[in-house]
Amino acid sequence: MANYFSSDFKLGILGGGQLGKMMLYTTRKFDITTHVMDSSEEAPCRSACNHFTLGDLMDFDAVYNFGKQVNLVTFEIENVNVDALEKLEKEGIKVYPSSKNLRIIQNKATQKLFYRDHGIPTSDFTRFAYLSEIEDAIDNGGLKFPFVWKAAQFGYDGNGVKIVRQLSDLEDLPKGECIAEDLVPFKNELAVIVVRNPNGDVKTYPVVEMEFHPEANQVEYVICPARIDEAVAKKAKNVALKVSEAFKHVGLLAVELFQTETDDILVNEVAPRPHNSGHQTIEANYTSQFEQHIRAILNLPLGKTESIVGGIMVNLVGAEGHTGDVVYENIEEIMSLEGVTPHIYGKKQTRPFRKMGHVTIVNEDLNDARRIAEQVKKTIKVISK
Amino acid sequence: MANYFSSDFKLGILGGGQLGKMMLYTTRKFDITTHVMDSSEEAPCRSACNHFTLGDLMDFDAVYNFGKQVNLVTFEIENVNVDALEKLEKEGIKVYPSSKNLRIIQNKATQKLFYRDHGIPTSDFTRFAYLSEIEDAIDNGGLKFPFVWKAAQFGYDGNGVKIVRQLSDLEDLPKGECIAEDLVPFKNELAVIVVRNPNGDVKTYPVVEMEFHPEANQVEYVICPARIDEAVAKKAKNVALKVSEAFKHVGLLAVELFQTETDDILVNEVAPRPHNSGHQTIEANYTSQFEQHIRAILNLPLGKTESIVGGIMVNLVGAEGHTGDVVYENIEEIMSLEGVTPHIYGKKQTRPFRKMGHVTIVNEDLNDARRIAEQVKKTIKVISK
Known part of the structure; x- marks a missing residue:
């Protein structure tokens, strides 16, 4: 095995967003050489990694070719071509987390089945190949309102999840594979x-x-x-x-x-x-x-x-009604509060609800932290210029 | 004033060593755009900053031209061309710390005089333009052994400081401006x-x-x-x-x-x-x-x-008898100890006593931290391949 703490080891990270960027804090500290691939020229990791590759994470060849250059592949996002990861593993490249686990987790239906098979407590659910099958199940009395609809694949940040209380709630949903979960x-x-x-x-x-x-x-x-x-x-x-x-x-x-x-x-x-x-x-x-x-x-x-110490995290998301070059209004004000650290992810453009950063509030007294967190939330605004 | 947290502000850092590198942890976190200048192609900051310039920190033109591209200049090392910093200040570029303070601090004789002038307690000392004047002072009885010789300029990491107990201790010292301090x-x-x-x-x-x-x-x-x-x-x-x-x-x-x-x-x-x-x-x-x-x-x-929490820092310096491509022997062993974090600066070559990294040990009980620190010190070795 290569010595990680010298330049002959290369770590590959698929995805160059904020999670990758925060991983790079550690690779810098340990002086581990990093290669990052992302589909955006403006990925937050771009200037903090050692080598940046522009490429589509869902593309087999892009992921495979990227992985072949490094000693170990990890990822900061689940939407990665899992077949390419599997081939890399077979060819001796370490992939952590494994392609096997990622395949289970990528699909919410197989993920739920996995819990059921392993006796892990989870809400009851039914799997459907198409959205239309849900309508049939309702008609047949096999499924009752309310329930939680989840897309089997490619949901993120609350996308791909909806509480369904009546038939019309199904109207604008994607037509593909999904599950209906008990609303617990x-x-x-x-x-x-x-x-x-x-x-x-x-x-x-x-x-x-x-x-x-x-x-x-x-x-x-x-x-x-x-x-x-x-x-x-x-x-x-x-x-x-x-x-x-x-x-x-x-x-x-x-x-x-x-x-x-x-x-x-x-x-x-x-x-x-x-x-x-x-x-x-x-x-x-x-x-x-x-x-x-x-x-x-x-x-x-x-x-x-x-x-x-007690810690509270507040997401910094783009304010409604603002799209364009980002400005962090009142960031200096929140930095004057006790134990407050802003993290700015480095995305140039804001849009409503986009995750642009987060703020951590630490305090020995969690109640004080909670009070300060509320002040942070009220004060800082992620807007456009 | 430019908004630091957006891409129109540029911070210039003179020196690309480990201190600069650790400053970059924060500029990444705050997404502040950084320009770094260093004379080494292999400077630890090189891949962590946004823009790297190769240049001599003591060269007037190099420092001046670097400073003209940015909004604010700081430094991570005192050996910087201070005349260039002064000119930049006059032309409206912010320089922090100021050229005035750096000029005082760069010269240990003027630094000591500054303390004397401001009533700040410091050991007694005498200033000499040349080393030979020290010998004269000893001959005349104006200076008695033992005393501490310090070069007025360009000392670092214990270089440029010597306890003088007898005339022969002066033999190999630089001939230039220096001070003789009371040994307290x-x-x-x-x-x-x-x-x-x-x-x-x-x-x-x-x-x-x-x-x-x-x-x-x-x-x-x-x-x-x-x-x-x-x-x-x-x-x-x-x-x-x-x-x-x-x-x-x-x-x-x-x-x-x-x-x-x-x-x-x-x-x-x-x-x-x-x-x-x-x-x-x-x-x-x-x-x-x-x-x-x-x-x-x-x-x-x-x-x-x-x-x-209680904190102890141990420097990782190159072991004696080792020069060449660095290896951090037993780094995995120290990482299994409680509260231990290694910081590897990313210098490719080790040599005896070169600062290659440091290790922090944190613990609620400072005595426990001290005990673990001793174990760290005994275990890890910075050697060459």
């Missing part, structure tokens, strides 16, 4: 990031909580640690570890969970990569999720996952 | 990093302690916070603030101090930039010294300087 009333949406290396060492991060806007049904804050009972936190970690054990993944696995009204824990979905629910680990934990992913895929000893 | 017996070598922005906001980092190898007289560990009395820590901070007030610097000012046998605090010297005594702030403090320097020179609100 839940108290909290939680997440646990698990990290595992090829040696089989496993660690979990503290359970985090997604706090939703009371009206907009949009995640406003990621709060670490989650403000839940010790017993619920333990149950959440155990479920996440069971998912990890089933996948035997290498790298991070972010496990999104529901805490039901009766304190059951159900798996919603997973992401085999650094995750929005772990951004606060950069400032608030001993080892950031990004460093941890790099440690894991290189089979290095895993770092300590504990929180050092 | 001290209990501890301390440092305080002060940060100041153009608004005049000032903050100090916790006092750190340099722990020396009992025989080799070489700094082995930087320990934060210093294991000293509260009263001594307060005195040290006050002296550092007095130095800061005298310079009215913008950016970081690292103030190196002696704690004498009688608990007086004397200023040894200062550095107007991120400093070896502040590397542990990346992991152990709310705001790293590098982020703080960037905040200060951009006149942004200063971040919180307090420690979150």
Whole structure:
């Protein structure tokens, strides 16, 4: 095996967005040579990696040829050509997370079946090859409102998910493969990031909580640690570890969970990569999720996952009504607040709801952090010039 | 003033070594566009900055032309052509720290005179235009052994400093301008990093302690916070603030101090930039010294300087007897220790005592951190292939 900490080792990262960019903080720190491929000339990773390749992540040849130049391939986004990854593995290039896991996770129907097959608690669901089959099932009385429609493939950031309460809610949905899930009333949406290396060492991060806007049904804050009972936190970690054990993944696995009204824990979905629910680990934990992913895929000893201090993460998304060259209004004001660190991803253009950055608020007292987070949210605006 | 957080602002950094590289962690995070100049094709900053210029930092034209392309110039090393910086300032380019302060600091004789003029406690000294004048002073009885010889200019990393106990100790020293300082017996070598922005906001980092190898007289560990009395820590901070007030610097000012046998605090010297005594702030403090320097020179609100957790820093220097392509022997072993983060600067070639990286050890219990630091020091070796 090549020595990672010298120039003869090359790490390939598929995807050059913000998650890749934050991985590069660690590769810079460890002086690991990186090759990044992305389809955008303006990818945030472009100037922070050692070698940048312009290419389509869903294109077999692009992914295969990129992978052949490096010693190990990882990715920061699930929408990658998995056949190319599989061929690379067969030819001896290490791919972490594996193509096998990515194939399961890329399709929400196979992902749900995987949970069912492995006795992992998840909401009940039915799989449909076409949207029209859902209509048939409703007609036949096999499916009742309300339920959650999810596209089997290519959803992201809340796209590809819809609560269906009546027939007309189906109207504008994509026609392809999908699932219908039971709508489970839940108290909290939680997440646990698990990290595992090829040696089989496993660690979990503290359970985090997604706090939703009371009206907009949009995640406003990621709060670490989650403000839940010790017993619920333990149950959440155990479920996440069971998912990890089933996948035997290498790298991070972010496990999104529901805490039901009766304190059951159900798996919603997973992401085999650094995750929005772990951004606060950069400032608030001993080892950031990004460093941890790099440690894991290189089979290095895993770092300590504990929180050092309470951490809250606020996404910076493009304001409605603004499209064009981005301006971060009042960023200086939020930087005067205690324990506030903005992360700007480096996307030149904003548009409504585009993820442009995030802000971390750390404080020994999580209530103080929460109060400051609210002030941050009210103050900074991502607008166009 | 340009909006830093958009692409029309350009920050120029003179020097592309490890301190510049660690500044770039912050410019990436804030998405600030950077131009870096260094005389080495293999400078650690090269692939992490937006634009790299090859050029001699002591050359007037190179520094001036580099500065003309950017909005604000800073530096990560004192050996920079100060006349060029002065001309840039006159032409409206912001230069932080200022050419005036750099001129004072670059010359250890003028630096010492500055302390004397401003009533800042420092050891007694005499200034000499040539080394031969020291010999004359000894002959005349005006100077007695032992004393500390310091070259007035271009010393670094312990070069340019020598304890002189007898005439023969002068033999191989440079012949130029120098000072002879009283050899002050001290209990501890301390440092305080002060940060100041153009608004005049000032903050100090916790006092750190340099722990020396009992025989080799070489700094082995930087320990934060210093294991000293509260009263001594307060005195040290006050002296550092007095130095800061005298310079009215913008950016970081690292103030190196002696704690004498009688608990007086004397200023040894200062550095107007991120400093070896502040590397542990990346992991152990709310705001790293590098982020703080960037905040200060951009006149942004200063971040919180307090420690979150105890931190110890160990320098990774090239082992004796090894010159050539570097290998970090046993780096994986130290990464399995609790709270250990290696930073590899990315210099391809090692040579004896070259600074190749550093390791930070964080722990809630500083004694545990100190124990782990010793294990790190014993385990990792910077050798050649």
